[in-house]
Amino acid sequence: MHNYTLLERALFLSPSLNFEKMKKEMDGKTVLITGASSGIGKEFAYLLANTTAHLILVARREASMNVMKVEIEKATASVTVFPADLRNEEELKGLLAFLHQLTDGVDVVVSNAGISINRPIAQSLDRYHDFTRTMALNYFAPVQLLLSLIPVLEKKNGHIINVSTINALLFPIPHWAAYQASKTAFDTWLRSAEPELKIKNISTTSIYLPLVKTPMIKPTIAYQTSPAMSPVHVAEIIGHVLYTKRKVYKPWWLILGQWASVIFRSPLSFIVLRLLRKKERERGNV
Template sequence: MQNYTLLERLMFSSVTLNFSKMIDELNGKTVLITGASSGIGKELAYLLADANVHLILVARREEELRLITEEIEKGSAKATVFPADLRNAQQMAELLEFLHRLPEGLDIVVSNAGLSINRPIVHSLDRLHDFTRTMAINYFAPVQLLLSVIPLLAEKKGHIINVSTINALLLPIPNWAAYQASKTAFDTWLRSAAPELNSLGISTTTLYLPLVRTPMIEPTIAYRTAPAMSPVTVAELIGHSMYSKRKTYKPWWLIFGQLGSVTFRKPLEFIIYHTLKQKEPKKHGV
C-alpha cells in the first residue's frame, strides 16, 4: 500500500498484482506507453523494468524520457524513446511510421497521454483553443493512433489499455467542460469499438480513475490536499490488466456516485445552480 491517509486507504484499495504472472505475460512483447515522461506513464515504465519487454516511451519531454530509460535499462527491459507531441500532425505521422516498421510488431498500447483544463465557461468565451487542444490530445490523438495500429494489434492478438476518468460515467460538473467532453468522447468511442476489436482478437481495458496525484492536478489548488490515488497504484492496476485482460477498473464507491447521478440528478443540478449563482459576480462582462 502506498503512503496513503486512512481515508485514501479506504477509497483506493488496489488489486493484488501477481508480478510473476505479469512478467510471464509480457515476455518478448512490445508495449507502447503514451504520456510516459511523468505520473502514471513513468511509474508504469518503472514497474515493467524487470520484464523482457520492449517499451516504446512517448511524450513531449525527451530529457525526462531519457532519464527514465537509463533507470529502466538497469533491468531486463529495453526502452525506445520517441519524443512527440501527439497533437502535431507531422510528429504523429513519424510515430506511426516508426510503429509500422517495428520488426517484432506491437502487442500493447497504453493510452495515457492527456490534458486537463479547469476553467469556467465565462472565462473561456475567447478561448476556443481550450476545447480544440483537449479534444486533440484526449480524443483525436488516441483515435488516430489506434486506427493506424489496429492491424498490428490484431496480428498479435494485442491489448488496448485506456487510462480514463470516473467523470466519464458521472453527472458532468461545472468548470470542466473541455476536459470532460474530450475524455467522454474517447471513452464512448472505445466502448463502441470494443466489440469489433474483440472480434479481431484485441482485448480492451479501461481504467476509470478518480483523482490521481500527478503533475496534471497541480494547477488546481483545491486538489493539492484532496484525497488522491497514487500513480504507483494505477501502474499496478495496468500491470494486473496486462495478464488478467480485465475489461474495466472502477473505484468500489463509483457505483454509488453513478446511482446518485441518476436518482438525485435534479436535486444535484439545483444545488450546483444555486452554488454558482452565489459565486456569480454582479457584472462579469457577458
C-alpha cells in the same frame, strides 16, 4: 500502502499485483506508453523494468525519457524513446510511421497521455483553442493512433488500455466542459468499438480513475489536500489488467456516484446551479 492516509486506503482498494504473472505475460512483448515522461506513464514503465519487454516511451519531454531509459535498461527491459507532441499532426504521423516499421509490431497500447483544463465558459469565450487542443490530445490523437494500429494489434492478439477518469461516467460539472467532453468522447469511442475489436482478438480495458497525485492536478489548488491515488498504485493496476484482461477497473464507490448521477439528476442540477450562483455573487462582492 503507497503512503496513503486511512481514508485513501479505504477509497482506493484494488487487487494486488502478481509480478510473476505480469512478467510471464509481458516478457518479449512490445508496449507503447503515451504520456510516459511523468506520473502514471513513468511509474508503469518502471514497473516493467524487470521484464524483457520492449517499452516505447512517447511524450514531449525527451530529456526526462532519456533518463528513464538509462535507469530502466539497468534491469532487463529495453527502451525506445520517441519524443512527440501527439497534438501535432506531423509528429503523430512520424510516430505511426515508426511503429509500422517495427519488426515485432506492437502488443500493448497504454493510452495515458492527456491534458486537463479547469476554466469557466465565460473565460473561454475568446479561447476556442481551449477545446480544440484538449480534444486533440484526449480524443483525436488516441483515435488516430488506434485506427492505424488495429491491424497490427489484430496480428498480435493485442491489448488496448485506456487510462480514463471517473468524470467520464458521472454527472458533468461546471468549469470542466473541455476536459470532461474530451475524456467522455474517447471513452465512448472505445466502448463502442470494443465488440468489433473483440472479434479481432484485441482486448480492451478502461481504467476509470479518481484524482491521482500527478503534475496534472497541481494547477487546481483545491486538489492539493484532496484524497488522491498514488501513480505507483495506478501502475500496479495497469500491471494487473495486463494478465487478467479485466475489461473495467473503477473504484468500488463509483457505482454509487453513477446511480446518483442518474436518479438524482434534477436535484444535482439544482444544487450545482445554486452553488455556482453563490460563487458568482461572492466574486461580484470582491
